[in-house]
Amino acid sequence: MRHVFISYCHEDADFVHVLEDQLKQASFAVWKDRELRAGDDWHAEIESAIRLASAVILVLSETALTSEYVNFEWAFAAGAGVPILPLLLKIKADRLHPRLRALQFLDFSNYMLRPWDELTRSLKVLANVERQLTMAVPRDAPRFIQKAAQELDSPNADERIAAIEMLAENHDPSVLEILAEASKHPAPDVRDRAAEALAEVQDLRALPAIMDAIRYKRWDRLNVSTLAKLGDAAVPNLVTMLRDPAQGVHVRRCIAMALEDLRNNEAVNALHELLKSPEGELRIQAVKSLAGEPRALPWILEALQDKDTDWAAIKALQKYRGPEVVAALVEGLKNPELSIRQAAVGVLKEVPDANAIPALMEALRDEDNVVSWDACAAIEKVIDSSTIPALFQVLEQIPNTYTGGNINTRDKIIDLLVGFKGEIVLNGLLALLKHPDVSFRGRAAYALGELGDQAALLALHLALKDPDERVRSRVARAIGMLKDASAVPDLIAISQNEGEFHGVREAAANALASIGTREARIAHKDWQRYDKER
Incomplete structure (x- = not known):
């Protein structure tokens, strides 16, 4: 009823x-x-x-x-x-x-x-008044179609959906005509499901219902991807609506999104026109929809000069290659707007290019961690031995921002260097082990342990006498990583020295456990008993 x-x-x-x-x-x-x-x-x-x-x-x-x-x-x-x-x-x-x-x-x-x-x-x-069915169904239509047409007018939503689902899953050619009628049904759930079924077979009669759902933001079944399923045949109609300001920004933006998947010549030309729209939101979407289109690169480079579209244009450059693209991204790294710098370095991280190394080196000094860390990640993908001296130089120019246990840009660069390995990295870290800045000495000591090169042992032995307890602690840990048995007597002496800082003694004891000789294991157990009793 x-x-x-x-x-x-x-x-x-x-x-x-x-x-x-x-x-x-x-x-x-x-x-x-x-x-x-x-x-x-x-x-x-x-x-x-x-x-x-x-x-x-x-x-x-x-x-x-x-x-x-x-x-x-x-x-x-x-x-x-x-x-x-x-x-x-x-x-x-x-x-x-x-x-x-x-x-x-x-x-x-x-x-x-x-x-x-x-x-x-x-x-x-x-x-009890017999009202005409909403849908016109031929009298000679199969009984199941006539019954489904009646149920489409049911006040019960479940019955309506069951009826339209049954029609949508039927492959009888005559059902397409019924679905086309159903796409005009007054009940949104009926016309949305009918339009979805029509879109699957690229039937343009689905277009009005799809646009209605998009206009009123009924996303349950119909959306931009459904619009794109209609294929190239829908492009002329979509372009006409895209050019019509009366459609409103929301509808036109959704059409532009669909044209990204239907990017034939007509669609590309219409999106190019949209770059001149007075509506910033539409210009931004035009850039996004054109990204990757070979003809559109000059237009996207031009969009970098528009304050509304510059960020979208930077992101779009990820889909291109070439010197003009790298040059644009390098300029983006110098932009006073943080969001632009972040976008530019993010693209260079995904599409690294050795020609951008000087600009990326400069970006390591950026006050924003996202910029400096992504610059480090971009450099890592194109690093070679010629880059190492410049990295050490930049490393010493970056202020120490190590607070509360958070990793800072210095740590990121040192991690990158350790990953590269080689004699040039070893010599650079050994030089930092003598640096007047205690934070450099401590980080260099631990990095030498991570590097795993036995050639660092002599310098590490000497650094066990560093005036700063944090450095001595890290040196002990590095020696433990290198499993240097010759350092066992010195490490035992440190672990038993009651005048030493507890953290340094603990680091020495743990290094003994890592080295694992009989003498080292006994000394480590002695430390554990002492530490438990104190």
Whole structure:
């Protein structure tokens, strides 16, 4: 059975609550807006509910007479051929619109004498009136199609969906005609599923329903990717809508997104035109949709000069190669806007180029960790021995930002150097082990352990006497990594030296455990007993 639609203004909500209870007691299904008016697509929802109703009960009060929503609802119902039953609340019939005065109405102004029985009888008569199906189905259509067409008008959403799913999964050619009709159905769930099925076979009759779903942001079934499924045949229609400002920014942006997947000559030319749109959002989308198109590189380089599109243009360069691309990214690394520098170095990290090394070296000094760390990652992909001296030079020029245990840019560069290995790295780290800055000495000591080169042992032995306890601790750990058995006597002496800092003694004991000779293991156990008892 179809539902009864109640049209009212919220000032009359108390009466409508009573009305709804009365209708449900009489076994009528009821539909009312329940605050849908605040949503983006309330028109579509309400239109569908009105079309599927057996009748519209129009609750008319002084406020309702001037309500934009109430007037829209009864006018739409009249246009759709849905019976309207006005209920008067403390107003006279002569106040009604002429079209409403011509209808049978019921006066509910006197709360003691409200004609509930008459209302129920009227609704039962209307419910039994045979209304024409929303969809026109040929008389000779198979029985299952006729039955499905009837169920598409069901007030029960599950029944409607089951019917349209059955039609969508049927491969009979005649079903396409039914789906084309269903794509115009008043119920959004029916037309969306019908349009989805039509799009799968690139039937352009799906286009109006898809655009309707996009316009009202009904993303459950239909979206930009569904639009792209229509193929090249849809491009002329899409380009026409893209060029029409009346379509609005949201719709035109979605069309531009779809054209990214339908990038034939006509689509590319239309997206090029969109780069000149006064709407920044549309210019940005045009850049994104053109990214990777060979003809579009000059346009994207030009978009770097537009404050609205510069970030999108930088990101788009990831899909290109060549000296002009590297030059543009290098310029991006010098941009005062942090977001641009981050985007440029992010692209160079993914598409590394040795010609960008000088600019990346400079980016290592950037105050923003994202920029400096990504610059380090980009350099790592193109590093060679000629780059190492410059890296050590930059390393000494970067301020120490090591706080609270967080990795800083210095650490990133040293990790990169350790990964490269080689004699040139070893010599550079040995030089840092004598640096006046304690943070350099400590980090260099640990890096020498990570490097794993036994040639560092002599310098590390000497560094066990460094004046700073943090350096001595890291030196001990490095010797442990290198498993230097010759250092065992010195490490035992440090672990047993009560005048030494606890952290240094613990590091020496752990190094003994790593070295693992019999003498070293015994000394480590002695340390564990001492540490437990203290």
